[in-house]
Amino acid sequence: MQKKLIILLIPLNKNYQLETSMDFGRLRALRELSVRKTMAATAEALYVSPSAVSQQISLLEQEAGIELIERRGRGVELTVAGRQLVERANRVFAELEAARTDIAELKKVVVGELRVAAFPTVAAALMPRTISALRKSHGQLIIQFDEMEPEEALTALRSWQTDIALIDDLNVPPGLLESTITILPLIDDVFNVMVAPDHPLAGRATVSLEELRDECWVNDTASANYNRMLTESCRKAGFTPNIVARSKGFEVAIALIRRGCAIAIMPGLRASLDLEDVWVCRLTPEIRRHIFIAYRQGEKRSPALQAFINEISGQARSLGRA
Template structure:
């Protein structure tokens, strides 16, 4: 059986549409359909069936994907074995990380890896945790940086291994002229009458903020929904609102913005995720060592 055809079927089990599989594998939808059809012809059994706008696997398709998972795991394990034998940290390692941890850790990690291992190329993609985990499962990246807000431990694929990287707490950010400026800590109850500017890049963050405020007895008055950190901070700086953002964001110099801790604290755990069987890869080990060192050096006070 052709590995490309098996990979297309495996992707279809996750993504449910030919178009989504085509986008993930960088081919056309017709090419994906042809790969599935050739696999069905080879095996003499239907592997997929259409339901509405999506595609679902038949029982035979499900069994084949379960076997394919083990095949791909063995292929990656074999690659790691060969790389370990070579002992040369070279080639390419693909990394996906969400914005706050990427801004704080990835540039310095890549810089040091270039200095220590000039034959190693780090290919970086900015992705939210759920997206990066999907990319990891579909072999579009080699390591995904995730957090337990977006990816609870029980939601992990059994073929994915994780290593804890660091912990991070959320802070309230207010303009320097705000009455809360110069305060070391603040309770959510003290913020019930504030206007909020929020970063909507992560739905999980928005839900977390709303739930935390509701637990404190109020619904946040959201006056700005931004798609990134830069606009959110600009609005805070000009006194248009306040926000609650990860401590990693506060590790950068924030001119005219005051950062204070929330009491009780809201904490998240950040981890590295990679496919089982690949940890022996020298390139992966080098990346893990360096980003762990950078996480220790830049860890915000908790």
């Protein structure tokens, strides 16, 4: 949506009104700052430098003619004017998204661009199937995909940098989601144990967590919540995992597993891909996570969004049956 400027009439208090032209990027920066609390965290979420965020906020304060933030140690807090401006800007963003949805619904044609953010596991298992099917059924719809961890994807959704975020309850507990975000169940993912084909556990259908007490582990460090879940599960079983390797990517982890250097507990969706020279065992007791589709409420009637949801949900059902 290529809109840069809006006109706002915002009562900041009983005696003052602000009527000016404001840049969307600056309003988004202020909105994100209200959530992230520091310039550095806001810059990371918006993919810009901290100095760029600081400059955007300064320009916005010049436009408003009033201070919008206050420095608090290393962080910042919004002033009363800043909080009111964010509240009103949120309504404007929501109305614009609703207007875009209304127009798309009237056309009844699935066209345009849909931005999707998803973490690697679910993306590898479902995105290629979904994009391929949509190209055949809705040739005028362009899917723009970005790989993001669940928390990052949710931030991008809140900041209007993506239209759909695929998230899980391991990294984003549903109870912490904003009321403006709608989530739909997509698929459940059960964690498995992956070992080398000549490992003593190879050939087993199931394996208990206690049987992995003396193993060497490779750990995926992309998600701090995954690491916490793994460590806590092992401790409940009476041991601390002997992590001998840490990797941010699946390629390194699977190479170590294939050579018998380590074992790992991995999401079951990984096993839906072609894994050569790796044996997959079902873990007992079961560790399960729920994966959701998240989108902004104002866009729920968008034909493009509904087409994507219908397609990826169908692909997830097919994968579950397989």
